[in-house]
Amino acid sequence: MRKPKKINKFQFDVSLFSKTPIVFWVSxxxxxxxxxxxxxxxxxxxxxxxxxxxGLHVLLYWFSTNFPKxxxxxxxxxxxxxxxxxxxxxxxGSPVILIGLLPILIAQGITILKSYTKVGxxxxxxxxxxxxxxxxxYGLDDLPLLIPVLFIILSIIIFYTVLYxxxxxxxxxxxxxxxxxxxxxxxxxxxxxxxxxxxxARDLHDTLAQGLAGLIMQLEAxxxxxQKGNEHRAHEIIGRSMQQARTTLSEARTAIDDLRxxxxxxxxxxxxxxxxxxxxxxxxxVDVSKDIESISxxxxxxxxxxxxxxxxxxxxxxxxxxxxHLSIKIHQHHNQLHLIIEDDGVGFSTKQIEKxxxxxxxxxxxxxxxxxxxxxxxxxxxxxxxKLMIIVPM
Numbered sequence: 001m002r003k004p005k006k007i008n009k010f011q012f013d014v015s016l017f018s019k020t021p022i023v024f025w026v027s028x029x030x031x032x033x034x035x036x037x038x039x040x041x042x043x044x045x046x047x048x049x050x051x052x053x054x055g056l057h058v059l060l061y062w063f064s065t066n067f068p069k070x071x072x073x074x075x076x077x078x079x080x081x082x083x084x085x086x087x088x089x090x091x092x093g094s095p096v097i098l099i100g101l102l103p104i105l106i107a108q109g110i111t112i113l114k115s116y117t118k119v120g121x122x123x124x125x126x127x128x129x130x131x132x133x134x135x136x137x138y139g140l141d142d143l144p145l146l147i148p149v150l151f152i153i154l155s156i157i158i159f160y161t162v163l164y165x166x167x168x169x170x171x172x173x174x175x176x177x178x179x180x181x182x183x184x185x186x187x188x189x190x191x192x193x194x195x196x197x198x199x200x201a202r203d204l205h206d207t208l209a210q211g212l213a214g215l216i217m218q219l220e221a222x223x224x225x226x227q228k229g230n231e232h233r234a235h236e237i238i239g240r241s242m243q244q245a246r247t248t249l250s251e252a253r254t255a256i257d258d259l260r261x262x263x264x265x266x267x268x269x270x271x272x273x274x275x276x277x278x279x280x281x282x283x284x285x286v287d288v289s290k291d292i293e294s295i296s297x298x299x300x301x302x303x304x305x306x307x308x309x310x311x312x313x314x315x316x317x318x319x320x321x322x323x324x325h326l327s328i329k330i331h332q333h334h335n336q337l338h339l340i341i342e343d344d345g346v347g348f349s350t351k352q353i354e355k356x357x358x359x360x361x362x363x364x365x366x367x368x369x370x371x372x373x374x375x376x377x378x379x380x381x382x383x384x385x386x387k388l389m390i391i392v393p394m
Contacts, residue, residue: 019061022061022104023058023061023062025104026054026057026058026061026100026101026104028100029096029097029100029101030051030054032093032096033050033086033093033094033096033097034047034050034093035093036092036093036095036096037091037092037093039092040092041092043089043090046090047090049089050086050089050090053082053085053086053089054086057079057082057083057086057101060075060078060082061079064108072113076105076108076109076122079105080105080125080126083097083098083101083102083105084098084129084133087133087137088133088136088137091136091137091138092137094133094134094137094138095134095138095149098130098133098134098150099146099149099150099153102126102150102154103153103154103157103158105126106119106122106123106126106157106158107157107158109122110158130150131147134146212248213319214248214283214315214318215241215244215245215248217318217319218241218244221237222234222237222241225237240283244283247279269295269296269298269306270292270294270296272303273292273307273310273330274290274292276307276310276311276314277290277292277310277314280314280317280318284318286317286323286324286325286343287324287325288326288328289325289326289327289328290327290328290329291327291328291329291331292329292330293331293332295332295394297394298337298394299394301372302337302372302392302393302394305368305369305371305372305392306337306339306390308364309365309368309369309390310328310339310341312361312362312364312365313341313365313388315361316361316362316386317341317345320345320346320348321343321345321346321347321385322345323343323344323345323346324344324345325343325344326341326342326343327340327342327343328340328341329341332394335393336374336391336394337391337392337393337394338389338390338391339388339389339390339391339392340387340388340389340390341387341388342385342386342387342388343385343386344385345385345386346383346385347381347382347383347384347385347386348380348382348386349381349382350378350379362378365390369390369392372392372393373392373393374390374391374392374393375391375392376388376389376390377390
């Protein structure tokens with residue numbers, strides 16, 4: 001699975017620390033600090049400088065996402081320095097500045113650093129400076145009172161920061177997985193189209209190609225008999241050819257209907273097998289012995305593909321084997337369908353199967369067996385016939 005793209009700049013999610021609320025909070029801290037200082041000892045010049053520092057603090061926060069990753073410590077150093085310099089400029093308002101702004105800075109650190117060690121180091125440094133600043137500005141007597149207040153506010157902010165961080169991370173992960181799902185969906189569509197093309201190729205081969213090949217062979221026989229003057233025999237073959245043409249057309253229409261249909265055809269598997277074998281026997285002088293067990297509990301997909309495999313095997317015997325005897329066995333064993341077809345024909349070299357071009361019949365049989373999760377084995381040698389063994393789940 002492709003990994004998500006890494007971000008080169010450190011940035012906290014704007015939805016996590018929405019800039020407007022933070023700026024509003026800093027404004028409240030600013031106003032509260034000036035009020036507290038004015039109630040004790042007005043300081044006009046320092047207040048003006050403090051206003052500039054707070055403006056710089058807000059400006060840095062607003063453009064914080066522009067800081068590169070390797071410079072995030074510069075951001076925290078400058079922001080921390082602004083906070084503590086402001087605390088010493090406005091000493092009587094320093095508790096408001098420190099308690100109001102330090103938790104926000106630590107929360108930003110949690111979001112950016114994502115490391116307990118670094119966050120702990122930053123917290124320890126800021127906490128130590130907080131104690132120093134309060135001790136200098138207010139004295140050590142007020143420190144025990146202000147520290148719990150800082151921790152309460154800090155705990156609340158950290159809790160919501162961690163909680164919201166998790167929500168943001170989950171949204172990011174969800175977005176990433178949605179993109180991966182879209183890519184997987186596109187891949188499935190491509191594979192589906194490829195599988196449909198292969199299915200159409202198999203169905204065309206098992207209907208039109210086989211039917212036309214049989215017709216060609218019969219027409220060649222008609223031509224041979226006509227040259228010998230045996231018009232009666234030629235007329236018989238023409239009649240069978242016409243019947244085969246009708247059968248081929250019917251099978252082609254059935255294949256088209258199957259391609260359009262969303263459900264598999266419902267038929268009796270054993271009857272369909274016997275019918276296919278009887279059609280072969282009536283058109284050929286091959287001695288066929290069959291041992292067909294009555295099969296009832298078989299899925300529509302398995303029955304459809306098995307019949308196509310049987311039809312292809314019979315077509316191969318007709319076109320290539322020149323066999324005199326053919327044995328067909330179909331039986332059920334441990335919820336598996338066993339199909340064994342053996343002939344005494346000319347045979348062939350199985351080593352040439354994968355190398356030969358145009359062997360679409362054998363290729364189609366292998367594909368159908370693979371789709372059913374079954375096994376296929378072909379034993380054949382030149383001059384010693386062919387044995388086809390197929391096992392598929394029912």
